[in-house]
Amino acid sequence: MLPTNIIAKFRGSLLACTALLGMSSVTIAGDAPSVLDIQHWETEQGAQVYFYPTSNLPMVDIRVSFDAGSARDPEALEGTAALVSAMLTEGSDGQSASTMAYRFAELGAEISTGVGSENASVRLRSLSQSQYLNPAVSLFNKTLSAPNFAADTFEREQRQQLQSISARQQSPRALAIDALREVMFAGHPYAHPTTGTVESVERITLEDVQDFYQRYYVAANADVVIVGDVDRNQAEALADSVLAGLPAGQAAPALPEVSGLAESFVKHVPFPSEQSTVFVAYNGIARQHEDYFPLYVGNHIFGGGGFASRLNAELRQKRGLAYSVSSFLMPMRAGGVYAMSIQTRNDAVKEAVALMQTQLQAFIDQGPEAEELKDAIANITGGFPLRLDSNSKITGQIGALAFYGLPLDYFDQYVDHIRAVDSTAIQAAFAKHIDLDEVAVIVVGPEAPEQP
Template structure:
């Protein structure tokens, strides 16, 4: 290995070692983040990391698909994709060439709750600041030409059509609709064919004008900069944005009122099955007991109860799982499996049994200790690169969690008791009220009870 390679890799190894030491000893904050607001109201979080001469910058807007205008699902996704399609000062090719010329990576995308605009650049001034200026231009001054919007809308429609070829995507979209009902979380992030076809150019412009404002933005910076450079970067990215107003709170997700089974005909050799039950918002005090508990139920791969019962003992599936969907305004607990079409009823019954048993009895001491050790042991890997660190800091800021959240994280995981897990599941998860999505050949469907056993 060359000397130059050693000089670049060694600091990264030392930085990771320092992070691991901080995680274990708690002598220093795990993520020593500095935070402030720009003059026009954008929140900024900065984490200095000098292991590599690079910086990651992200502007996160509260502008996900949950903010789509009613009946126009997919507006947030379309707006995000348009940011790379030209500004008022240059066309899409000139923008792409501008980032490429300085070796910077740029992207923008929307998800359920937010839109993120991302930049990765070397910190050499002649490369960094042109990239930052260009990113600021793209965010604040998109051209939104009618012809470009039409082209991107057609591309989005092709993507929606492509999703219909995936049973997992079909099931996920159906689950969102059935599990969230009339809530803004209910529709697919990319929208439906009908909703996207209804989006006019004016809808995209209005969405950008309303949501891409400074007080609705969080800037996260991770990399080899000092505080003054970080302030300059944040100011440059937000100075051209109007101050605006933050997005209002979303309505709370209502508990499921009854059970429902949705069957969707799909030509496949296996059926994809998803089950949604009540859950909680991410900031809820019971999040950690539910998270640790779900790790045992279906979130830890081969070590989980669902995998043991449905795959190892019964051979019903290659994979079965569960996960929490904890959002700002509420959430759901989801279980899933792909199994033979004639085994759907059996698989669902066993999943129900395992969930009910877990709620009634909670975990045993051995599996709790194993899960806690697994979560704690894997924790440093969530923070072992600038890309992962910026993801975590961005999530803390967007979800309004304390910035010292990770300082005692492993202690709090190890402190969760079996009784706390049992009580949290008993309080928040009602097994007799669920949404079941079955995607597969309906001609071969098994009898499925609309209520849990």
């Protein structure tokens, strides 16, 4: 266990710096952020590096992202990617997890890992002074390049992942999301839960974990994002130091395109509760699609804008069918989903589903009203600077830009893209991409829904 005085000392120092200097590294002019002058290069091993310098806080954030999410899980071994991610911080270079954690804490540095359907990431936050940054990067490198993958650690992490899967069975929202992916991505690597299933995780061996790591945790399969108080020369040296010891390898091949629904589908997940969790889902688009912005703005108006959205007005405020109802885009590299979501009384499921579909039909037929569009654009553009108001947020946003292959000037053009959306573009995009005759209704609750 780490000494609390060490943890308090460094966390207190970082919080004090944050409060005094602020975390924003973007100058706000009017209601739009200035250009994020993102620098990009490729290392000799084939890694893609994205660098944004800041000088208002003596900190550096480094994120290394691999195309190693659960979509890369071997067949029948779903959950492997999650196990690999969890084990990276469980000891490296022959040193225990507690020793590594202690050494990071001594330097005032923080390390974390994460994994999703599409990628896995490892992040470091450190003070930028060389006496802290250099040894922190060395430890970070060992985490990436020399994980212990000890047998006892594997068994413990495997048990914990099985417990996590069991815990998801008690959450109707989690069950609904898993069912949504299963139906909308049927036959595709996106279809299974990131943590896998009980059966698949029990089949995974330590050798499977090591094989996955060796295939996907390679330089050519990595994006490196560096944001903080360093210059270009330092950033280049940091990128090389972070990746040292990793083989060049090869980038993961592109995933097949999502085929999507070909006909309407109903899936009922029995769950004893007084309310049902419902998704009404349609085929969507990939993140890189040219119609992303009209769909994004249109969704904000229709159901993504909170209490101001049409769905909320019609189903919550007028009819009291739910406290919360919404819609969302799920755009990914190889395809996507557009869905509406509601939690409602069991006896109101049929009415709620019909009303959501009726509202979507009307939105496609008529498009948004001028005042709705004006308010949505003002809300989206007004809130955009908050997505870039800290080094950590900038690191995450650049990481997404890198993974989805968006242009380097994406953030500079973002507000203009939003403001360029008009009612005609929204109506055309919704009519083009959302086929109301191909719908999946997912209900987690005590009663099965009717076929749409």
